[in-house]
Amino acid sequence: MSAPELPAGLKVALEAKLHGRARDDIAARATQISKTYRNSGNSRVIASEADALAYALVRMPATYAAVTACLNALLEVRADFAPKKLLDVGAGPGTASWAAAETFSSLQNFALLDINAALQTLALELGREHARLAAMTCRRDAHALDEAEPADLVIASYLIGEVGAERRTLAERLWAKTRDTLLVVEPGTPAGYERIIELRAQLIVAGAHVAAPCPHDRACPLSAPDWCHFTQRLPRLRAHIQAKGAELPFEDEKFSYVVLTRDPIAKAFSRVLAPPVLSKVEVSAKLCTAGGVSFTKVPRRDKAAYAKARRWRWGEALFD
Numbered sequence: 001m002s003a004p005e006l007p008a009g010l011k012v013a014l015e016a017k018l019h020g021r022a023r024d025d026i027a028a029r030a031t032q033i034s035k036t037y038r039n040s041g042n043s044r045v046i047a048s049e050a051d052a053l054a055y056a057l058v059r060m061p062a063t064y065a066a067v068t069a070c071l072n073a074l075l076e077v078r079a080d081f082a083p084k085k086l087l088d089v090g091a092g093p094g095t096a097s098w099a100a101a102e103t104f105s106s107l108q109n110f111a112l113l114d115i116n117a118a119l120q121t122l123a124l125e126l127g128r129e130h131a132r133l134a135a136m137t138c139r140r141d142a143h144a145l146d147e148a149e150p151a152d153l154v155i156a157s158y159l160i161g162e163v164g165a166e167r168r169t170l171a172e173r174l175w176a177k178t179r180d181t182l183l184v185v186e187p188g189t190p191a192g193y194e195r196i197i198e199l200r201a202q203l204i205v206a207g208a209h210v211a212a213p214c215p216h217d218r219a220c221p222l223s224a225p226d227w228c229h230f231t232q233r234l235p236r237l238r239a240h241i242q243a244k245g246a247e248l249p250f251e252d253e254k255f256s257y258v259v260l261t262r263d264p265i266a267k268a269f270s271r272v273l274a275p276p277v278l279s280k281v282e283v284s285a286k287l288c289t290a291g292g293v294s295f296t297k298v299p300r301r302d303k304a305a306y307a308k309a310r311r312w313r314w315g316e317a318l319f320d
């Protein structure tokens with residue numbers, strides 16, 4: 001599968017918003033936002049239109065790619081999922097809504113919630129560039145989540161790390177608004193994974209089933225220092241390269257995620273948990289299976305199986 005790139009209309013809209021702005025100023029804001037985010041895990045530092053734009057240039061391509069990868073993982077196990085209504089909580093500039101709109105042509109109704117005024121304004125402006133997103137609703141008042149209508153698909157992308165003591169309550173509220181499927185994505189760090197695994201355990205007790213990445217609803221079989229995460233390579237925007245002073249034309253976004261559904265997934269599968277190692281004699285891969293973690297070796301002499309295993313990719317679901 002090719003790298004999920006921002007849709008052309010969104011790239012053009014971002015570039016157009018940059019027009020006439022001092023690149024140095026945007027770069028300085030992007031650096032400050034990344035630094036604050038790394039230190040406090042909080043995006044409250046984004047306080048103006050220019051901050052919101054700097055954030056979008058630097059982070060939107062990566063979070064878009066990560067959310068798209070998660071939605072593709074859901075489609076692998078549930079090809080017929082066709083949500084009509086999306087609730088994007090902690091929507092920021094609308095990244096996850098764009099990813100969902102591009103993945104599901106069935107989506108017609110987009111409700112975005114975010115407490116940040118500058119990001120909300122940017123989400124509305126960018127949304128005008130998309131035929132279906134143009135009619136999005138955007139709220140940022142304290143009652144927005146409680147008053148939101150339940151949606152077929154609820155997404156919390158890079159949100160729960162910003163919520164401290166109220167994280168359990170937020171998880172409950174997200175699930176209460178989920179008619180069918182909830183996707184929660186976090187940075188692919190041990191701390192991001194911990195948050196995912198806590199929410200996963202809490203909502204399984206509340207009746208949720210795991211659709212991805214885990215092929216089971218049992219406790220995660222991994223233990224520290226190991227953690228479940230994946231990576232998505234994506235091309236960098238020209239403006240991002242300028243804003244970040246980046247040298248490489250691509251970046252690798254690490255993410256951890258869980259997709260929870262009201263009904264169990266009918267398809268049995270295993271998940272590739274790390275880059276498979278290819279040698280002249282075999283392919284070895286670490287898999288998460290319904291029975292726990294399995295270290296599988298596929299010998300070259302088993303020609304058909306070896307040819308298949310050579311194409312395995314980190315994060316992919318394997319079906320019998």
Ligand SMILES: C[S@@+](CC[C@H](N)C(=O)[O-])C[C@H]1O[C@@H](n2cnc3c(N)ncnc32)[C@H](O)[C@@H]1O
Pocket residue numbers: 043059060063089090091092093094095096113114115116119156157158159162163
């Ligand atoms: C790291 S940004 C992620 C934005 C977007 N989801 C993405 O993936 O690009 C986190 C967002 O969550 C929002 N946020 C933080 N706490 C929130 C809360 N309690 N309710 C709604 N939004 C919140 C922030 O304002 C910010 O826009």
